Amino acid sequence: MSGLAGHRVTAIEPLTLRSRYTRSIGRNARLGAHGDGPEARGWLVRTDTGLVGWGMDERAPSEPSSLVGRPLEELIDPATGVVEPAALGLDVALHDLAARALELPLHVLLSGGGSAVAPTVPAVPAVPAAPAVPCYSGAIYFDDLDPDGAPRGLDAVLESCAADHAAGHRAFKLKLGRGNRWMEAEAGYARDLEVVRAVRAAHPSAHLLVDMNDGYSVERTLRFLEDTAELDLFWIEEPFAEERSGLTRLRARRRELGAGVLVADGEFDPDVEAVLDLAAAGLVDVLLMDVLSFGVTAWRALLPRVRELGVQASPHAWGHPLKTLYAAQLAAASDVVPVVEGVPGTTDGVDDSGYTLRDGAIRLPRAPGLGLELTSARPS
Numbered sequence: 001m002s003g004l005a006g007h008r009v010t011a012i013e014p015l016t017l018r019s020r021y022t023r024s025i026g027r028n029a030r031l032g033a034h035g036d037g038p039e040a041r042g043w044l045v046r047t048d049t050g051l052v053g054w055g056m057d058e059r060a061p062s063e064p065s066s067l068v069g070r071p072l073e074e075l076i077d078p079a080t081g082v083v084e085p086a087a088l089g090l091d092v093a094l095h096d097l098a099a100r101a102l103e104l105p106l107h108v109l110l111s112g113g114g115s116a117v118a119p120t121v122p123a124v125p126a127v128p129a130a131p132a133v134p135c136y137s138g139a140i141y142f143d144d145l146d147p148d149g150a151p152r153g154l155d156a157v158l159e160s161c162a163a164d165h166a167a168g169h170r171a172f173k174l175k176l177g178r179g180n181r182w183m184e185a186e187a188g189y190a191r192d193l194e195v196v197r198a199v200r201a202a203h204p205s206a207h208l209l210v211d212m213n214d215g216y217s218v219e220r221t222l223r224f225l226e227d228t229a230e231l232d233l234f235w236i237e238e239p240f241a242e243e244r245s246g247l248t249r250l251r252a253r254r255r256e257l258g259a260g261v262l263v264a265d266g267e268f269d270p271d272v273e274a275v276l277d278l279a280a281a282g283l284v285d286v287l288l289m290d291v292l293s294f295g296v297t298a299w300r301a302l303l304p305r306v307r308e309l310g311v312q313a314s315p316h317a318w319g320h321p322l323k324t325l326y327a328a329q330l331a332a333a334s335d336v337v338p339v340v341e342g343v344p345g346t347t348d349g350v351d352d353s354g355y356t357l358r359d360g361a362i363r364l365p366r367a368p369g370l371g372l373e374l375t376s377a378r379p380s
């Protein structure tokens, strides 16, 4: 018995969730301006016991009407996640709902706190103090290149870092690869280096991560490692499309340089088993599959394998501030997620005040489920 007996799904309603970034987000190595914040689809699930769970998910459940009337325990097992394939598009909503039904914060359920609760025993395991999950700002794009007619230069990048620092961030991920599309290759590389050095000078104790969105060649990546060897970078993300020979050369150069920088990959169009093979070979240190398109249930199955391989993970969250909070719940339940990606901003009609960012870490709410309340989201 899962402890979810006695709840039956009575409605599944679509939501439209509009994110708003704290500032307009510019270009990266592959894509143009990211704007002020996108819309995404979400789902709200109601039960005959008066419970409501909801969450963002771009994967639509197949035939939602066929899930209405089903017992909740047929759709999700607190120990593993969504067990009904047709309900995978409700991954976050059902996790929120199950944790609310068991009166547990989601990260406690994800840690196994929900599976030991027998239905005849009140769900009263001790809820630990709100955990704090390290979080970096993922919002440092090519601000120096905008606006097109009068680019603002390096100061614009430093201003973005300062704004995120003021908001509580103590780690920054710098988008690199300006020479891939937006500048002449050599000038773009020089600017990338200038940016990393300037941010390091302005924030000497910050964790610095860099992300090329596959915009570097293997050769340029090796050169970058040498040029930044003194800057104590935390990780280098997607320098080039992951492949064994290039990553093998990267590992050899890291060893020669004695560089502690980690290699993070698996975000863009991942072949998960291939990425796991690269991790097993010591070529990828941090796995980055997306918290939503890969999914919470899939991540729950994968994290024990990540631990067995002796590597780490950080579910990709860019795009929506809510995704950061979902990743933070997974991170709080695992010892192999060192940091999560912060998307600075808000979501219309969502009260996320249970989460606070301070000194580089997100404090999670002690409320049941995700601890997020929907105030006025507009149904699609």
Ligand SMILES: [Mg+2]
Binding pocket: 211, 213, 237, 238, 267
């Ligand atoms: Mg990335």
